Amino acid sequence: xxxxxxxxxxxxxxxxxxxxxxxxxxxxxxxxxxxxxxxxxxxxxxxxxxxxxxxxxxxxxxxxxxxxxxxxxxxxxxxxxxxxxxxxxxxxxxxxxxxxxxxxxxxxxxxxxxxxxxxxxxxxxxxxxxxxxxxxxxxxxxxxxxxxxxxxxxxxxxxxxxxxxxxxxxxxxxxxxxxxxxxxxxxxxxxxxxxxxxxxxxxxxxxxxxxxxxxxxxxxxxxxxxxxxxxxxxxxxxxxxxxxxxxxxxxxxxxxxxxxxxxxxxxxxxxxxxxxxxxxxxxxxxxxxxxxxxxxxxxxxxxxxxxxxxxxxxxxxxxxxxxxxxxxxxxxxxxxxxxxxxxxxxxxxxxxxxxxxxxxxxxxxxxxxxxxxxxxxxxxxxxxxxxxxxxxxxxxxxxxxxxxxxxxxxxxxxxxxxxxxxxxxxxxxxxxxxxxxxxxxxxxxxxxxxxxxxxxxxxxxxxxxxxxxxxxxxxxxxxxxxxxxxxxxxxxxx
RNA sequence: GGCGGCAUGGCCAAGUGGUAAGGCAGAGGAUUGCAAAUCCUUUACCCCCAGUUCGAAUCUGGGUGCCGCCUCCA
Numbered sequence: 018x019x020x021x022x023x024x025x026x027x028x029x030x031x032x033x034x035x036x037x038x039x040x041x042x043x044x045x046x047x048x049x050x051x052x053x054x055x056x057x058x059x060x061x062x063x064x065x066x067x068x069x070x071x072x073x074x075x076x077x078x079x080x081x082x083x084x085x086x087x088x089x090x091x092x093x094x095x096x097x098x099x100x101x102x103x104x105x106x107x108x109x110x111x112x113x114x115x116x117x118x119x120x121x122x123x124x125x126x127x128x129x130x131x132x133x134x135x136x137x138x139x140x141x142x143x144x145x146x147x148x149x150x151x152x153x154x155x156x157x158x159x160x161x162x163x164x165x166x167x168x169x170x171x172x173x174x175x176x177x178x179x180x181x182x183x184x185x186x187x188x189x190x191x192x193x194x195x196x197x198x199x200x201x202x203x204x205x206x207x208x209x210x211x212x213x214x215x216x217x218x219x220x221x222x223x224x225x226x227x228x229x230x231x232x233x234x235x236x237x238x239x240x241x242x243x244x245x246x247x248x249x250x251x252x253x254x255x256x257x258x259x260x261x262x263x264x265x266x267x268x269x270x271x272x273x274x275x276x277x278x279x280x281x282x283x284x285x286x287x288x289x290x291x292x293x294x295x296x297x298x299x300x301x302x303x304x305x306x307x308x309x310x311x312x313x314x315x316x317x318x319x320x321x322x323x324x325x326x327x328x329x330x331x332x333x334x335x336x337x338x339x340x341x342x343x344x345x346x347x348x349x350x351x352x353x354x355x356x357x358x359x360x361x362x363x364x365x366x367x368x369x370x371x372x373x374x375x376x377x378x379x380x381x382x383x384x385x386x387x388x389x390x391x392x393x394x395x396x397x398x399x400x401x402x403x404x405x406x407x408x409x410x411x412x413x414x415x416x417x418x419x420x421x422x423x424x425x426x427x428x429x430x431x432x433x434x435x436x437x438x439x440x441x442x443x444x445x446x447x448x449x450x451x452x453x454x455x456x457x458x459x460x461x462x463x464x465x466x467x468x469x470x471x472x473x474x475x476x477x478x479x480x481x482x483x484x485x486x487x488x489x490x491x492x493x494x495x496x497x498x499x500x501x502x503x504x505x506x507x508x509x510x511x
Numbered sequence: 512g513g514c515g516g517c518a519u520g521g522c523c524a525a526g527u528g529g530u531a532a533g534g535c536a537g538a539g540g541a542u543u544g545c546a547a548a549u550c551c552u553u554u555a556c557c558c559c560c561a562g563u564u565c566g567a568a569u570c571u572g573g574g575u576g577c578c579g580c581c582u583c584c585a
Contacts, residue, residue, distance in 0.1 A: 025515095028515080028516095045585095046585075047585090048584095048585075049583085049584080054585085055585090056585095057584085057585050058585050059585090060585075061585035062585075064585095065585095089583085090583080091583070091584095170514095173514070173515085173580075173581080174513090174514045174515065175513080175514065175580095175581075176513085176514090226583085246585095247585065248584075248585030249515090249516090249579065249580075249585080250579070250580065250583095250584055250585065251580095251584075251585070252515085252579095252580065253514085253580055253581060254580095254581085254582090255583095255584085277585090278585065279516085279517095279578095279579080280578085280579065280585080281585085282578075282579095285577070285578070286578085287578080287579070287584090288585095289583095289584060289585095290583085290584070291583075291584075313534090314523095317523070317524060317525095317533085317534070318523080318524065318525095319524085319525080321516085322516085322517070322524095323516085323517075323578060323579075324523095325523085327522090327523085329522060329523080329535080329536090330522075330523050330524095330535085332535075332536095333522075333523060333534065333535035333536075334523085334534080334535085335535095336534080336535060336536090337533090337534045337535065338534095340534090341534095343549095380532095384525085390525070390526090392524055392525045392526095392532085392533075392534095393524095393525050393526080393532065393533080395524095395525090395533065395534080396524095396525070396532050396533035396534080397532095397533085398533090399532095399533055399534070400532090400533080403550095406549085406550085407549085407550055407551090409549090410548085410549045410550065411549090411550080476544080479544075481544055481545065484544090484545090485544095485545070485546080488545095488546080488547095497547075498546095498547080499547060499548060500543080500546085500547075500548090501548090
């Protein structure tokens with residue numbers, strides 16, 4: 018079965034066929050680096066990372082480009098607020114972005130161009146549009162003329178003739194006055210006094226938002242790419258405008274497939290900076306939610322549907338991940354390379370797999386090929402994991418034959434397959450947080466361990482009342498005790 | 512107002528014509544000094560109405576409810 022994806026252009030499921038056999042070019046709209054990334058970004062980039070991994074796993078060579086928007090009003094405002102510069106704000110947030118993505122096990126893009134590094138290409142493109150009559154300049158600004166571009170609105174289903182021209186009062190009226198049509202958008206904005214600016218044939222200023230993507234796609238990947246990615250909130254106007262600019266300039270179709278991910282909601286509303294209902298990726302991860310838990314949470318839903326962020330759902334994902342992680346950890350063994358498994362050609366030879374495992378692999382591939390049905394794919398992972406979890410627990414209790422996790426050929430093969438398929442979803446064994454990692458607050462480690470020793474002594478004398486009191490007291494202070502086989506007691510902060 | 516999407520058990524969520532995956536929670540069991548953890552087993556007729564069909568959660572028409580975009584936004 019071949020990969021089918023929902024193409025926003027047709028709003029239909031289409032069989033994916035790259036332009037050049039065996040290789041796929043992808044452009045993903047990146048972030049405006051004025052602040053830290055939140056869970057909406059996490060969802061988007063986790064999903065696209067999975068698309069990329071699935072393509073690689075399926076045997077394609079993938080070239081993946083993602084931009085940084087580092088010229089923007091919000092960055093300027095932020096810089097002004099903190100008395101620093103646009104470059105400083107951008108640099109800081111780019112570093113944070115890279116770190117956050119790495120924590121989520123999102124593969125770095127092959128190229129990550131910045132708007133500030135693409136000015137020559139941007140100006141060239143604007144010049145081309147102006148020369149072709151698709152754009153006009155007005156008072157130092159340059160605008161794209163939507164009425165002169167046949168097909169404007171094809172992505173978002175907007176009809177210029179029928180559109181309510183309700184932009185009045187929402188957009189700076191002076192800018193509105195310069196436009197020939199309300200939907201015309203700025204390719205170049207002339208600098209206002211005191212603003213940082215870049216030189217251009219139209220005078221000092223800075224590029225509009227949409228043009229950078231058109232310029233970067235062309236510079237990095239060519240006139241027509243296979244897949245263009247972004248959040249559903251970018252369909253209009255951003256992607257619509259991108260299409261108009263690029264296609265007016267090149268005469269070629271910009272992207273053959275457009276994929277859009279659904280929003281992360283909080284209490285039924287979209288998570289966004291303006292609503293103030295966002296949680297940053299690092300705040301969540303630093304609060305003790307593991308990166309793989311977040312990944313599982315995201316992948317349990319289909320990428321196109323809205324995903325409601327609730328603590329209940331997140332806790333469910335955490336518990337689910339715990340089980341999966343136990344199986345993955347056992348399968349990976351002590352081999353460090355295993356933990357760092359990267360997607361590649363199929364690691365297992367399907368022909369050599371036991372029938373049950375071959376069927377599981379097939380179900381996984383079919384699910385992923387069906388518009389990235391990660392929810393169904395995860396079900397396969399959970400089923401593969403079950404016997405491994407059971408063994409992991411038996412080993413922990415010490416009642417499995419032999420101390421060595423010699424899995425036996427069948428379980429070994431199952432473990433290998435589980436690791437292979439999990440890697441397609443970017444899921445990898447994750448070290449369980451150690452008490453040391455939660456060293457802040459409450460009783461210190463030495464005190465806790467002293468109490469554990471007291472309790473052990475009490476239990477040895479069958480003084481369970483004292484033992485239970487110690488356990489209850491510690492729980493009051495947020496310390497949970499877990500008795501393990503062999504009289505050993507572990508603890509963790511709740 | 513225009514465009515688009517969604518509605519499946521207590522919660523999350525697959526399934527697009529043949530009698531409902533998976534996860535969480537719950538229940539029962541095993542285990543445990545008791546707990547926790549772990550393992551096993553177990554729980555639905557799919558928003559409403561009317562159609563099409565031998566047969567629909569799945570197709571058609573009409574409702575109802577919710578969300579996104581139309582302004583920066585993943």
